[in-house]
Amino acid sequence: MREVAIIGVGAHATGQFTEKPLKELGYTAIWGALDDAGVKPADINVAYVGNSIGGLLTGQEGVRGQVVLQHSGITGIPIVNVENACASAATALRGAWLEVASGAVDVALAVGVEKMFIGDSARTIGALSAVSELDLSQMGMQFTTSYAIHPKINLKARMKEYGWTLADFAKPAVKNSFNGSLNPLAQHRRALTIEQVVQSRIVVDPLTLYMCASISDGAAAAVVCSADLAKKFTSKTPVRIASCVLRSGVYRLPDDNRPDTAATTAQAAYEVAGIGPEDLEAVELHDAMAPAELMLYERLGLCGPGEGPKLIDDGITMLQGRVPVNPSGGLCSRGHPVGATGLLQIAELVWQMRGEAGERQIDKRPKVAMAQNQGGLLLGQDSAVYSCTILKT
Amino acid sequence: MNVLHPESILVPADGTQTPCLLGSRCDNCASVVFPQMPVCPACLANGAMQMVEIGRTARLFSHTIARFAPKGFKAPFFQIFVDLPEGPRIFSLVGAECPIEPGVLEDGMDMRLVLEPLADTPESKDLLTYKYVPAASPEKSGKARHA
Numbered sequence: 001m002r003e004v005a006i007i008g009v010g011a012h013a014t015g016q017f018t019e020k021p022l023k024e025l026g027y028t029a030i031w032g033a034l035d036d037a038g039v040k041p042a043d044i045n046v047a048y049v050g051n052s053i054g055g056l057l058t059g060q061e062g063v064r065g066q067v068v069l070q071h072s073g074i075t076g077i078p079i080v081n082v083e084n085a086c087a088s089a090a091t092a093l094r095g096a097w098l099e100v101a102s103g104a105v106d107v108a109l110a111v112g113v114e115k116m117f118i119g120d121s122a123r124t125i126g127a128l129s130a131v132s133e134l135d136l137s138q139m140g141m142q143f144t145t146s147y148a149i150h151p152k153i154n155l156k157a158r159m160k161e162y163g164w165t166l167a168d169f170a171k172p173a174v175k176n177s178f179n180g181s182l183n184p185l186a187q188h189r190r191a192l193t194i195e196q197v198v199q200s201r202i203v204v205d206p207l208t209l210y211m212c213a214s215i216s217d218g219a220a221a222a223v224v225c226s227a228d229l230a231k232k233f234t235s236k237t238p239v240r241i242a243s244c245v246l247r248s249g250v251y252r253l254p255d256d257n258r259p260d261t262a263a264t265t266a267q268a269a270y271e272v273a274g275i276g277p278e279d280l281e282a283v284e285l286h287d288a289m290a291p292a293e294l295m296l297y298e299r300l301g302l303c304g305p306g307e308g309p310k311l312i313d314d315g316i317t318m319l320q321g322r323v324p325v326n327p328s329g330g331l332c333s334r335g336h337p338v339g340a341t342g343l344l345q346i347a348e349l350v351w352q353m354r355g356e357a358g359e360r361q362i363d364k365r366p367k368v369a370m371a372q373n374q375g376g377l378l379l380g381q382d383s384a385v386y387s388c389t390i391l392k393t
Numbered sequence: 394m395n396v397l398h399p400e401s402i403l404v405p406a407d408g409t410q411t412p413c414l415l416g417s418r419c420d421n422c423a424s425v426v427f428p429q430m431p432v433c434p435a436c437l438a439n440g441a442m443q444m445v446e447i448g449r450t451a452r453l454f455s456h457t458i459a460r461f462a463p464k465g466f467k468a469p470f471f472q473i474f475v476d477l478p479e480g481p482r483i484f485s486l487v488g489a490e491c492p493i494e495p496g497v498l499e500d501g502m503d504m505r506l507v508l509e510p511l512a513d514t515p516e517s518k519d520l521l522t523y524k525y526v527p528a529a530s531p532e533k534s535g536k537a538r539h540a
Binding site for chain 2: 122123125126129135136137138139140141142144145148149150151154156157201202203204205206251253254379380381
């Protein structure tokens with residue numbers, strides 16, 4: 001496999017852009033990435049376009065990638081449409097990475113784009129439920145419920161087992177809302193207090209409104225190329241993809257004691273990259289519900305069981321801590337336009353690693369970083385998709 | 394009334410049957426799964442799965458009250474996971490006879506199956522599905538519940 005570098009990233013701001021169709025959201029991100037990389041549409045050999053619920057919500061059920069890219073002047077090349085729930089964009093990046101790593105092409109484009117504000121939030125929530133297995137969504141299962149009581153996370157059980165409180169659940173939201181307040185691309189730019197998070201209205205006991213990612217429009221894109229060609233296009237620091245691991249959930253019977261799939265995915269990413277969790281200097285992770293960040297700390301190997309709140313208390317995962325987590329503001333603050341999120345994470349890490357993150361720049365510019373993304377729910381008691389990408393400069 | 398997942402539920406045709414769920418049991422490793430599958434997810438044997446009646450009773454694994462409902466549902470409503478005595482741990486809802494209040498359900502409590510409409514909404518009132526209620530709650534007439 002060839003070394004692959006990300007040479008350009010771009011993003012559309014996240015938030016409510018009711019008047020903008022998918023292709024307009026995509027255009028801003030795509031040309032942001034092209035200009036950043038110093039490439040022209042003719043330089044792109046292949047493109048992977050991630051989107052999750054645009055078919056259900058906009059009616060454009062097929063060829064969304066071709067529609068989006070045509071609007072940006074990219075036609076004629078192989079274009080692959082990627083649907084992988086909330087990890088669609090991370091999966092698109094994997095496709096682009098693999099094309100270049102394999103030697104099949106020199107330059108590839110990965111795009112993630114999502115349009116969730118359509119003027120009917122009940123329809124949007126319904127479409128979001130439909131990215132889980134139908135048997136579950138038809139019974140009324142929602143993502144919020146799954147974080148609250150699903151056997152894999154079961155925050156209510158963690159309150160008993162670990163003694164975690166609502167204030168502990170609020171800590172990631174408070175930390176990330178501060179980071180988001182510094183991010184001009186973020187959907188929610190108000191820094192929240194523990195009290196505000198705990199006292200916001202209950203969505204699904206024990207999750208409150210400010211612990212949950214809201215619906216969002218947004219897009220992000222990345223240009224990847226063979227590492228030895230990076231200099232041909234740009235003088236900016238190339239960011240190498242040290243590993244890019246994609247897994248699916250496994251079917252778990254109640255007595256299943258295999259390690260969590262987010263953990264095994266991260267482990268595989270560490271092994272391929274030749275590093276361990278202690279080497280990470282920045283992380284963007286999938287905090288669709290803020291307390292999930294506490295569980296993911298354990299699963300990514302950043303701390304032991306139950307120690308998540310302490311990582312925040314001790315400042316370790318704060319913006320200027322030893323391993324800042326979600327410097328962008330994460331899913332709850334930066335925003336979670338589901339099929340774009342994986343590449344929004346990548347864009348943030350690239351900006352941080354190049355020292356281009358503005359007010360939220362991590363002082364000690366990270367040289368090793370991880371993006372962790374997941375999505376969907378299966379009857380077999382796992383998420384459908386797990387992704388971990390490790391970047392190095 | 395239409396049945397939401399007809400392949401997954403035994404709806405009594407007459408008074409000699411009681412409702413239950415329909416899962417698969419593996420002849421090779423004895424794992425039981427719900428809903429039915431052709432390949433055993435535990436031992437990966439193909440062709441060894443037999444349909445079994447399960448889930449007349451259950452034990453509450455976890456529960457929450459959703460304060461926000463997707464289309465076709467009415468908030469607040471309980472959402473639960475239950476452990477069936479035959480093996481599977483499944484997602485389900487709570488029967489209408491159970492008041493929706495904190496403290497009514499306790500993890501670990503014994504539950505029993507009821508068949509009733511998915512929700513009291515125009516979209517869901519004519520869709521029969523499986524739910525659970527605390528086993529200790531008084532039995533109502535089967536006719537009223539299963540109609």
